[in-house]
Amino acid sequence: MVMKLVTDALSFGYTKDSVVFSNVSINIGKGEVMAILGPNGTGKSTFIKCLVRILNPRSGSISLDGKDISEYSREEWARRIAYVPQIHNAMFPFTAFDFILLGRAPHLKMHQQPQDSDKQKAHAAATRIGIEHLLDRPITEISGGERQMCVIARALAQEPDILILDEPTSHLDYGNQFKCLSIIKALAKEGISSLMSTHVPDHGFISSHKAAIMHKASCTAYGDPGEVITSDSLFETYGVFVAVEFHAQANRQICVPLVT
Amino acid sequence: MRTWLPTTLVGYVIFALIPVLILISLTLGRFPIHVADAYLIVISAVLEIFQITPIHSLPSVQETIVLEIRLPRIAAALLVGSALSVAGAAYQGMFRNPLVSPDILGVSAGAGFGASLAILISSEPLLIQTMAFACGMIAVGMTWLISRLYRPASTLILVLAGIIVGTVFNAFVMLIKDIADPMNKLPEIVSWLMGSLAGTDWGDLISITPAITFGVGVLLLIRWRINILALGEEEATALGVDTRVLGALIITASTVVTAAAVSISGVIGWVGLVIPHLSRMLVGPEYTKMLPLSAVMGAAFLLIVDNIARTLTSTEVPLGVLTALIGAPFFAYLLTRKKVGWS
Numbered sequence: 001m002v003m004k005l006v007t008d009a010l011s012f013g014y015t016k017d018s019v020v021f022s023n024v025s026i027n028i029g030k031g032e033v034m035a036i037l038g039p040n041g042t043g044k045s046t047f048i049k050c051l052v053r054i055l056n057p058r059s060g061s062i063s064l065d066g067k068d069i070s071e072y073s074r075e076e077w078a079r080r081i082a083y084v085p086q087i088h089n090a091m092f093p094f095t096a097f098d099f100i101l102l103g104r105a106p107h108l109k110m111h112q113q114p115q116d117s118d119k120q121k122a123h124a125a126a127t128r129i130g131i132e133h134l135l136d137r138p139i140t141e142i143s144g145g146e147r148q149m150c151v152i153a154r155a156l157a158q159e160p161d162i163l164i165l166d167e168p169t170s171h172l173d174y175g176n177q178f179k180c181l182s183i184i185k186a187l188a189k190e191g192i193s194s195l196m197s198t199h200v201p202d203h204g205f206i207s208s209h210k211a212a213i214m215h216k217a218s219c220t221a222y223g224d225p226g227e228v229i230t231s232d233s234l235f236e237t238y239g240v241f242v243a244v245e246f247h248a249q250a251n252r253q254i255c256v257p258l259v260t
Numbered sequence: 261m262r263t264w265l266p267t268t269l270v271g272y273v274i275f276a277l278i279p280v281l282i283l284i285s286l287t288l289g290r291f292p293i294h295v296a297d298a299y300l301i302v303i304s305a306v307l308e309i310f311q312i313t314p315i316h317s318l319p320s321v322q323e324t325i326v327l328e329i330r331l332p333r334i335a336a337a338l339l340v341g342s343a344l345s346v347a348g349a350a351y352q353g354m355f356r357n358p359l360v361s362p363d364i365l366g367v368s369a370g371a372g373f374g375a376s377l378a379i380l381i382s383s384e385p386l387l388i389q390t391m392a393f394a395c396g397m398i399a400v401g402m403t404w405l406i407s408r409l410y411r412p413a414s415t416l417i418l419v420l421a422g423i424i425v426g427t428v429f430n431a432f433v434m435l436i437k438d439i440a441d442p443m444n445k446l447p448e449i450v451s452w453l454m455g456s457l458a459g460t461d462w463g464d465l466i467s468i469t470p471a472i473t474f475g476v477g478v479l480l481l482i483r484w485r486i487n488i489l490a491l492g493e494e495e496a497t498a499l500g501v502d503t504r505v506l507g508a509l510i511i512t513a514s515t516v517v518t519a520a521a522v523s524i525s526g527v528i529g530w531v532g533l534v535i536p537h538l539s540r541m542l543v544g545p546e547y548t549k550m551l552p553l554s555a556v557m558g559a560a561f562l563l564i565v566d567n568i569a570r571t572l573t574s575t576e577v578p579l580g581v582l583t584a585l586i587g588a589p590f591f592a593y594l595l596t597r598k599k600v601g602w603s
Binding site for chain 1: 353356357358481482484485487488490491492494495496497498499500501502506540544545546548
């Protein structure tokens with residue numbers, strides 16, 4: 001069976017009367033990358049937190065491989081779906097290796113210490129991302145971009161089917177943003193899907209198979225990036241005139257904000 | 261770039277130091293006992309347990325002092341020191357805060373109240389010990405319940421609830437001090453609150469050893485997971501960890517350990533704060549390494565401080581005073597070093 005993460009009419013609110021988002025229905029298949037766009041405060045991060053079980057949705061359902069989220073234990077869920085937070089605020093200067101190794105948590109029992117095989121997997125995750133040289137460094141002393149790579153490596157150490165990334169590029173410099181995207185793209189080719197929120201419409205064209213726009217506490221557009229990310233939808237969402245055109249050299253649609 | 265010392269090396273060195281430290285400690289005190297004699301007395305006693313005839317018998321006074329007075333006190337210092345350090349280290353990880361000590365959730369305030377009340381009613385040592393332990397546990401239980409009133413309950417709420425409960429129990433302690441007989445009860449309460457291991461006997465040790473062994477054992481067993489809590493609740497949750505269950509387990513184990521330690525020693529501050537820092541500086545913040553080291557270093561530290569407490573002047577210096585007077589400047593010195601182990 002082809003792996004699939006599905007949300008159906010998902011809604012969330014912190015109190016009875018408030019609504020952060022409602023009626024979000026999306027699905028991600030194996031090897032797919034999906035970009036979620038939308039202004040600040042429309043519930044993208046909250047939606048993502050529901051997917052990784054940090055928050056419990058108020059109504060609607062989340063299912064993986066046709067089984068409801070409630071049928072999975074926390075550990076089982078974390079072995080399938082890994083979370084990459086927007087920014088990791090490091091408190092203690094764990095070495096990058098010890099930090100990545102923590103991704104093995106859902107595979108270990110409460111009293112178990114990581115075994116050699118876990119350490120190898122943490123190492124492999126770091127190698128996959130190309131950060132072996134950082135392994136002995138304290139995560140408090142590396143750059144924000146390097147730390148983000150460590151968080152992605154930690155997520156990979158979970159051996160997940162899907163990565164859920166909350167604005168993975170927002171704290172990265174120009175170069176690292178694209179490095180991050182290319183990693184997401186490469187992982188998708190290996191069968192590891194990604195769902196990421198982003199503030200850059202172009203991301204929907206660069207590496208994504210699907211795009212969604214969350215606006216006014218709901219999902220206003222969802223589907224093929226070319227259909228979702230248009231001049232009209234971007235104006236409606238952000239109030240900015242954006243030209244969306246095909247660029248021959250980039251070989252994809254590009255978004256140019258018509259702002260001077 | 262920082263380099264931590266190899267853990268095994270540090271561990272071996274400190275582990276090897278402890279028997280030496282015990283032996284030296286046995287010779288300290290008003291009654292002079294030679295190292296060789298102390299060694300023989302202990303060895304003979306151990307051999308006797310295994311029903312082997314003592315190789316050497318010494319005057320019974322020396323034997324009594326070593327076996328009945330100094331040895332239990334030394335054992336208590338080791339046990340209490342490691343208990344407080346392990347509990348403090350676990351809390352610092354769980355609360356993601358290097359300034360947290362084992363009494364953050366009100367265990368010491370509760371224990372202080374229990375002990376003061378027991379002293380007020382009678383002076384039966386067993387009652388004092390039991391009341392201290394029970395009230396320490398009750399205080400943390402109350403903290404936990406108060407924190408549950410809030411949704412979502414976070415560790416921050418837990419800390420605030422701990423402050424609330426601690427304040428209430430400390431107020432009761434002040435009230436008890438106020439009404440206690442200033443000639444005999446008050447000095448006893450005050451001296452309990454300042455901490456002391458004077459007069460510890462094997463009975464005291466037997467009553468706290470199971471609780472401390474259990475609590476420290478649990479914390480050592482789950483020590484790798486404490487790292488995960490140190491990432492923060494959200495990331496830990498996303499890693500499949502039930503932070504409520506793990507948090508409750510750490511709180512229970514730490515509280516049992518601290519309440520048991522405090523019940524025989526009285527309130528001893530600073531050990532649970534300083535020692536985790538010291539071990540973090542030596543081997544780094546990773547709990548599979550720093551927690552066992554904290555246990556060993558805490559034991560050694562409190563033994564040294566207690567030796568000073570009983571030999572510095574002709575009367576006992578309160579242990580809590582010394583841990584603060586030695587611990588605080590030492591902590592200040594540690595902070596001047598770059599490699600603090602947190603940021």
